Amino acid sequence: MASRQALREVIAAGGRRRFAAVVALSLLAAITEGAGFVLLVPLLAALGGAEMPLGLALSRWPIEGLLGVFVILVAIRAGVEVLRRLAVQDLRIAVVDGLRLRAVDAVLGAGWRWSSGLAEGEAEALLITDIERCSYAVELCGTLVRLAASLGALSIAALVISPLAALAGFGLGALALVLLSPMRRRARKLGELLSARYDELHARLGESLRALRVIKSFGREKAQSRRIAGALGDLRAVERGYVLSSSLAHAMLQLFGAVLAALGVWVALEVFAMPLAVVLALAALFVRALPQVGELQASAQGWAHAASALDRALSMTERGLQHAEALGAEQVPKLQRVLAMHGVGYAHREGHSALEHIDLEIAAGTMVALCGPSGAGKSTLADLCAGLTGPDAGAITVDGVALTEVNRIAWRKRVAYVQQEPVLFSASVRDNFLFVEPEADEAQMMQALGAAHAGFVHSLPGGLDCDLGNAGRALSGGEKQRIALARALMRKPDLIILDEATSALDAGSEEAIAAALRELAGKTTVIAIAHRGKLREMADWIVTLENGRLSIG
Numbered sequence: 073m074a075s076r077q078a079l080r081e082v083i084a085a086g087g088r089r090r091f092a093a094v095v096a097l098s099l100l101a102a103i104t105e106g107a108g109f110v111l112l113v114p115l116l117a118a119l120g121g122a123e124m125p126l127g128l129a130l131s132r133w134p135i136e137g138l139l140g141v142f143v144i145l146v147a148i149r150a151g152v153e154v155l156r157r158l159a160v161q162d163l164r165i166a167v168v169d170g171l172r173l174r175a176v177d178a179v180l181g182a183g184w185r186w187s188s189g190l191a192e193g194e195a196e197a198l199l200i201t202d203i204e205r206c207s208y209a210v211e212l213c214g215t216l217v218r219l220a221a222s223l224g225a226l227s228i229a230a231l232v233i234s235p236l237a238a239l240a241g242f243g244l245g246a247l248a249l250v251l252l253s254p255m256r257r258r259a260r261k262l263g264e265l266l267s268a269r270y271d272e273l274h275a276r277l278g279e280s281l282r283a284l285r286v287i288k289s290f291g292r293e294k295a296q297s298r299r300i301a302g303a304l305g306d307l308r309a310v311e312r313g314y315v316l317s318s319s320l321a322h323a324m325l326q327l328f329g330a331v332l333a334a335l336g337v338w339v340a341l342e343v344f345a346m347p348l349a350v351v352l353a354l355a356a357l358f359v360r361a362l363p364q365v366g367e368l369q370a371s372a373q374g375w376a377h378a379a380s381a382l383d384r385a386l387s388m389t390e391r392g393l394q395h396a397e398a399l400g401a402e403q404v405p406k407l408q409r410v411l412a413m414h415g416v417g418y419a420h421r422e423g424h425s426a427l428e429h430i431d432l433e434i435a436a437g438t439m440v441a442l443c444g445p446s447g448a449g450k451s452t453l454a455d456l457c458a459g460l461t462g463p464d465a466g467a468i469t470v471d472g473v474a475l476t477e478v479n480r481i482a483w484r485k486r487v488a489y490v491q492q493e494p495v496l497f498s499a500s501v502r503d504n505f506l507f508v509e510p511e512a513d514e515a516q517m518m519q520a521l522g523a524a525h526a527g528f529v530h531s532l533p534g535g536l537d538c539d540l541g542n543a544g545r546a547l548s549g550g551e552k553q554r555i556a557l558a559r560a561l562m563r564k565p566d567l568i569i570l571d572e573a574t575s576a577l578d579a580g581s582e583e584a585i586a587a588a589l590r591e592l593a594g595k596t597t598v599i600a601i602a603h604r605g606k607l608r609e610m611a612d613w614i615v616t617l618e619n620g621r622l623s624i625g
């Protein structure tokens with residue numbers, strides 16, 4: 073995306089009024105600054121007791137009046153600068169929060185096929201890293217507007233003071249920039265390298281947390297620590313080079329500016345015999361403007377870089393929105409007779425079928441154990457029954473109504489899904505329950521905990537109010553599974569899908585859960601992916617999948 077397109081996106085996301093406020097306040101700050109420089113001429117002349125060189129009305133003011141105006145201008149500029157910073161902050165918040173919420177909606181609202189196909193960390197990178205960079209992009213955008221306005225005002229001020237000298241100053245400034253461009257190019261390259269090194273370090277740090285168990289169990293703590301130290305070393309080396317090179321570029325620009333200003337002063341005084349007040353005001357203006365030109369260029373480069381994060385965030389959000397899940401009709405099916413699959417086929421990726429020709433009828437209120445080797449398609453079939461996604465071929469029907477013809481989200485509200493690696497929110501047990509059943513009361517929660525054999529929750533600090541954000545990590549796999557199961561039972565679903573959901577339980581706990589499931593017999597349909605154990609034994613029938621095809625036992 074071109075930087076200009078990114079600017080349009082910033083304006084669209086932040087709102088025209090907020091952006092206009094940033095521009096207006098930047099212009100106002102710039103005008104007061106420019107006016108201050110113009111005022112410098114009569115002020116210097118008055119201080120030196122010389123003739124007033126400018127033909128402005130101001131030139132006839134007494135020195136006290138000029139100094140008073142000068143102070144007022146500085147005060148206005150300081151006040152406007154505060155407002156300008158606030159306006160940039162408002163714009164940044166509006167853009168970043170707007171983008172983030174849109175991206176969250178896109179990821180959550182996208183169809184399962186798209187979201188489950190995202191590479192690991194892709195959505196995380198979008199929601200966290202890229203959008204943080206967008207924040208930086210908006211700040212740079214504010215800086216660019218400020219610098220452009222300031223340089224515009226300083227140029228006008230220079231033209232007002234002396235058109236000829238101003239034009240000469242523009243020429244010399246351009247020359248300085250051309251001469252120093254190799255240094256700035258190097259700084260830019262290092263800036264890009266720095267971003268890549270940061271990405272690498274973040275990846276290493278994230279990986280260390282995700283793979284903590286693997287790292288520790290293989291005794292590779294020191295090795296991982298060395299990898300991070302290596303990534304840090306690479307980053308710091310580039311960082312140092314970047315700071316050195318950009319500071320040098322800045323220092324050289326200032327030095328060049330000073331040399332050129334000194335030369336300009338000499339030529340103006342000695343060759344053109346210009347009044348001292350004019351020459352000094354112009355020199356001060358030139359010294360002020362030159363680093364701003366350098367900063368403008370550096371910010372423009374930074375903007376081009378940050379705009380690419382904006383591009384990524386927007387295009388991925390757009391893709392998510394394009395893959396938004398079709399909700400279907402309002403009709404909500406209720407499973408009372410049969411959940412049926414007719415000729416169901418599904419491929420996660422082209423040319424690789426996960427399921428083929430699945431014909432299966434599950435009578436409501438019965439329990440089916442789904443077995444088969446790894447990769448046979450069990451989870452895929454469970455996802456289809458849960459209405460997470462629709463089949464590529466054939467149909468899945470609930471009491472004769474195809475899931476493609478009903479509101480799939482409404483169907484999912486009738487389904488409870490418990491996976492092998494239970495995911496509990498970083499909140500209290502109570503809030504975990506309320507998330508799935510907002511109207512639930514304490515009695516229902518107690519009942520669900522009892523049915524899932526999760527009475528241990530009462531002995532946790534705070535009981536139902538125990539914060540799983542802190543305690544979650546301390547719970548065993550089996551304990552987490554039981555809380556997740558209780559959360560599923562809270563819903564009183566039509567269909568429960570258990571994906572190896574009791575794999576971490578001891579025989580006693582599994583037996584207790586089996587007993588709870590037995591009580592649901594005739595009322596709730598259960599699909600349990602289970603290779604062995606109680607759930608498989610107690611199932612009304614066993615369905616075996618092999619290579620995406622069905623064989624019924």
Ligand SMILES: Nc1ncnc2c1ncn2[C@@H]1O[C@H](COP(=O)(O)OP(=O)(O)OP(=O)(O)O)[C@@H](O)[C@H]1O
Nearest residue numbers: 188189420421426445446447448449450451452453
């Ligand atoms: N999101 C995905 N993208 C691409 N391919 C996938 C995806 N999920 C599953 N698959 C592929 O689909 C096939 C069936 O996978 P599935 O997870 O349904 O098998 P499974 O029987 O549940 O396996 P396991 O017992 O190991 O969990 C496998 O070949 C798998 O690689």
